[in-house]
Structures are given as C-alpha cells and as structure tokens.
Amino acid sequence: MDFSAVQQDALIELINIGFGRAGAALSKLTGHRVQLAVPSITMCPIDEMADRLRLLLENEVATVHQIFSGPVDGDALLVLDRNSAAILKELLTSEPPLPLEIDRSAREVITEIGNILLNACLGTFGNILKVKVSFSVPHLTLDTLESVVGSITVDRQGLRYALIVHSHFYLRNSSLTGYLVIVLGVGSIEMLIRALERWEAEQH
Numbered sequence: 177m178d179f180s181a182v183q184q185d186a187l188i189e190l191i192n193i194g195f196g197r198a199g200a201a202l203s204k205l206t207g208h209r210v211q212l213a214v215p216s217i218t219m220c221p222i223d224e225m226a227d228r229l230r231l232l233l234e235n236e237v238a239t240v241h242q243i244f245s246g247p248v249d250g251d252a253l254l255v256l257d258r259n260s261a262a263i264l265k266e267l268l269t270s271e272p273p274l275p276l277e278i279d280r281s282a283r284e285v286i287t288e289i290g291n292i293l294l295n296a297c298l299g300t301f302g303n304i305l306k307v308k309v310s311f312s313v314p315h316l317t318l319d320t321l322e323s324v325v326g327s328i329t330v331d332r333q334g335l336r337y338a339l340i341v342h343s344h345f346y347l348r349n350s351s352l353t354g355y356l357v358i359v360l361g362v363g364s365i366e367m368l369i370r371a372l373e374r375w376e377a378e379q380h
Contacts, residue, residue: 179219183369186376188214190304191341191356194297201292206268211346212293218340222359225338226325232342232355233257239324240290243312244298248305248367250360251328252298254290258318260352261286267348287316297341297356305371328359336361 179187195212202210220228238261240254256264265282268289291314302309317324341356360368 179217179369179372182376183372184217186372188217190300190372190375191217191297194300195293195343197300198293198296201296202268202289205288205292208268208347210268213344213346214341215344216342218342219365220338220340222325222328222336222338225340225357225359226322228338228340229255229321229325229355229357232353233321234259235320235322237319237321237324238286239317239319240287240294240314241317241324242291242294242298242314244309245312246302246309247307248301248309248360248364250358250364252294252359253324253328253357254293255321255324255355255357256286256352260354263350264289264345264352264354267350267352283316287314290314290316293356298358301368304375305367337365 191214195214199210199212218228233255234257236258238256238258242252244250244252262282265285268285269281294314295311298309298311317327337360339358339360341358343354343356345352345354
C-alpha cells in the first residue's frame, strides 16, 4: 500500500501544519524560537520498520510513545538517538551538557516535546478526518530500536503499516534530526487516504 504523489504532497502539507503548531507551542514553552521541518515521508509494512530506522538511527534510542484511539487508532512515536535527545534538552533549557546517561530532567523535557509534537500532528489528522482522537499518557523509553519495534508488534497485533516522518528541529542556530512514526492498520490508512483526497480537493 502506497500513497500517490498527490496524496503524499497533501500528507506532507498537513504534517507541516501540525509541526508548525508544535513549533509554536515549544517556542512559547521554552522561550526559544523552535522550527520543525518535514523533509520526507515513507510508508512501509511494520515488519520492515526496524530495518528502515536502523539505516537512520543508532541502536540506542529515546522514544516517546503514545497510543491513540477512536475511528482511527494506532501508535505514535517520536524517535531520537540518545545523543540528539540529550542535545535537544540542553538547547531547550540552556542547562550544561548532559553526561552520557539521560537524567530525570532530560526525561521530562523529551517527554513533553514528544507529547506536544504527537498531539499536534495527530490532532491535525483528526481535524481533516473530522473525527475525535483520544490519546494515552505519553511514555518515554530508553532502549534498543529492536525492543521498541518489538513491543509495538507484540502488543498491537492489528497494526500493519508504519508511516515514518523524517523531520528536523531548528533552534538556537542548531539542527537536529528526529523521526515521527505513526503505526496504523489497513482500515485506518484507507480512511486517512480518502480524507487526504477530500482535503486536497477542497484546497483547489
């Protein structure tokens, strides 16, 4: 299952809207100008998800995970390598560089960043789908990429595809890369595709 070029353009536009809202919220929260950009989106079967992300990330990752439910349901994750997570926390708080181990303060900051980002993007999806989306409490995990992916495939057997958004954080003259991963079942993806087509048609 793939998006057409038109559907992918519409999806990128929508996620950019969500990222714009998230960036504004993070800027207000931190007092620093924060911009988020979406350079690319790919979709793959969930059993290919680890291989795709392994090409982009170190094995040790920091992941903010939320389950969302409603007419469209699935899992949403913000995935950062540990170094990027530590630097992002330092940039957002102006605190001194962290030691290798991510401390409690870093955990709270990264969890809040993930919460804002995931809610902004999924809220945008909910708006165009015209459905209410509910969210679980965000959960931060520091683990290997394989363990993170394995927990999703084991816990949520109905999920079939992963939408991987390759994004950049721009703040205080620095740029960091992160990945937003949205895991959906076939029915939810089909609903999303139909909604993208309707939304795209309404823009013209």
